[in-house]
Amino acid sequence: MGTARILVTSTMSTARLEVRGLRKQFPGVLALDGVGLTLAPGEVLAVVGENGAGKSTLMKIVAGIESADAGAVWLDGQPVHFRTPAEAMTAGVILIHQELNLAENLTVTDNLFLGREVTHGGMVRVLNRRAMRQQAAALLARVGLPASRAAVRVESLSPGEKQLVEIARALGTAVRVLIMDEPTSSLTQRETERLYEVIEGLKAAGVSVLYISHRLAEVKRVADRVCVLRDGRLAGELRGPEITHENMVRLMVGRDLRQFYPKVHRRGGGGLPVLQLKNVCWAGGSSEPVSLEVRAGEILGMAGLVGAGRTELAEAVFGVRPLSAGTIELNGQPLRITSPTQAIAAGIVLVPEDRRLHGLILPASVGFNLSLPNLDRLSSRWGVRPRAEAELHRTWIERLRVRTPSAAQPVALLSGGNQQKIVYGKWLARQPQVLILDEPTRGVDVGAKAEIYALMDELAGQGVAVWMITSDMEELLGMADRIVVMHEGRIAGELVGAQRREEAVMQLATGGNTR
């Protein structure tokens, strides 16, 4: 008994962190389906995968932000079950978020010691400022920040410096596993380099690092080992020289397309350009201008990682975000769009990415939402015509097969798929020329997805120019006649015909080179 126990402990002790059979179900999505991985002391393990592959969920479970439906986590051989991030932190597992977790209005030193202030003791807990200052200087030195930064308020730091302060804060505790979620998303090149150095230092100190990133070049640079997630499962593991761009991409994608992407109504190729963007820049975007055209009767697929600027570009065309340069042409005529009202009047409509925030008035009824952008057509001198309105509601509820007891049902009570259909319905009633779809099937069940794809095909067949922004690789390859990939605010490349392969898309989207 005693020997067996020692044996178990000794095999376990080689792994700093071990995760087995993690399962997590969200409404409509199985985010994690039996994922397991191990992490040695002083090792940097990168976890990569497409958007929605389950990376963030995995990290959140390990760090105690989410709880798993099944599976277990061991830390240095001890089974652990963190119910809160605070518990994980006490055990030395610290997650550094994409969104930073610093108190902006406090100084760097205050933040470094937030919740574990050094005091002179006693009831009143008078702060020992000198001790904290000295320790702060030491912590900052470890992440390469000058000691002079200690007294500065966090809000005046650059995003990269904030990231480093977060790491310094983690170093101040007995950190054993540091989880970094997209740590470089807001860093400059120089700050990224410094982050790499800090990671080297952490490794040398025996800290294990879980590194999540979209950016494969970066992963290649820092990771000792790479785990690839796909659809909530572990798709494969790469180590040392196996860690190449090509290998990672192959594991990230590589599944067969199902038969629910119809191409029945489209004639293919597309007709004349309907929407043309010429050297367009938008406020807050990259300085490199974007040119793009969407043709009648085609589905243009736009790929890119989160933050590549796809949504911003669409919002600029729809008039939500001001253009800083360039022109928009509709059917060859220049068009000035400064508000959604103008875009809609010109026949350009947007199915936004976040339907709960931008797409629907949630507390209002199905009918209210369907009518809202069509009231100009439904009104006479005596106000909104009830018959015309009822007719519009009936038509679109039937045509899109929206499952709702009546048009009076609050839209918030419908399922995601049916809510999304309402967003389509309110626009299709206007017979738009250009239909911009931002993540057209996000949070939508499979049945409704198939119906939406069939609808997209039908609309393109009628000559509507469909511009589909999507992070769903399957959807992109299944539906798009032509693919444009964005990377860091610019068009990284266009893929037509046989070039439309997942590897090619991922290469362009992650900043790799195919040309």
Add this chain to the structure above:
Amino acid sequence: MTRILGVLGVLVLLYGVLFNTHERAGSLSNLIDVANYQGRYGLITLGAALVIIVGGIDLSIGSVVGCSAIVFGVLMMEGVHPFAAVPLVILGGSLIGAVNGFLITRLRLQPFLVTLCGMFIIRGIARIVAQPSPHRGTVSLSNVREAHAAFEQPLLTLRYYLIGKSPLDGELLFPAQFFLLLLVAVVIGFFLHRTAYGRYWYAIGHSELAAKYAGVNVNRHRVTVYMIGSALAAVVGVLLFLNEPSIQSDNAGVGWELYAILGAVLGGCSLRGGEGTAVGMVLGAMVLPVIENIVNFRGAKSDVIPFIVGVTLLSGTILDELIRRRSRVYR
């Protein structure tokens, strides 16, 4: 709907109490008097309610009422014909609303702050304008009449149609202010419930972003609503001047913005925006004058009125929240 029935129930109850308070309480002249109060409060309630529906708040209403009454009187003392002074004052009111709306939409300032500042500034203007100068005395109906005999006839006409006072002896003949309220409520109800404007206002109140993405010109509608609210407050200023023997710049309309907000909330408007009906607003506005009247007949001092108003508003809010929680189906 349940909300309207609730207020209706409260009103029936209050009138019941009123009738049993004093033998004169049920007299026609007293009821007309109460109805006139209801009309006055109702008009500013409609304005405040529209602003609340689009998700805003207007704290300057009371000051606009007071300032409009003062300016109306001063204009006439300075020789502007009453029939010209009325539209001028209303125009001035809507200008104040336009400024509030501009600051809130274009400069993205918080409605609460903008209209709180407006409350002080406009009250200040009223007090400056009201200062007696050598050639005119305090602002009052009798001073206007004394200064300009030619205005006697137009003023009697206005008092008859807007207040309901007899041109012969000044007796209250009918609740003209209440009728005016009904008229305006019908117009606002039409826009709110029957036209695209109303839909846009509700949409903005529920979700400004979603409304914007649906092509609603959010800023323009918000400005419009603030203008309507202030214009109605100016109308009430005119009514106040015509009804009172004299106007004191430091207390005319003070606190009325809160009465208006109270009426709107009692009538079913949610301070979160996006909810409320015209019928509810009218019924909500009718509550307070009845309570005041009851208090007066009970012989209590008017000093207790703020206390009663506050308790009523708080009870209404708590009840509203409890009902909301019970029926909450979405977050």
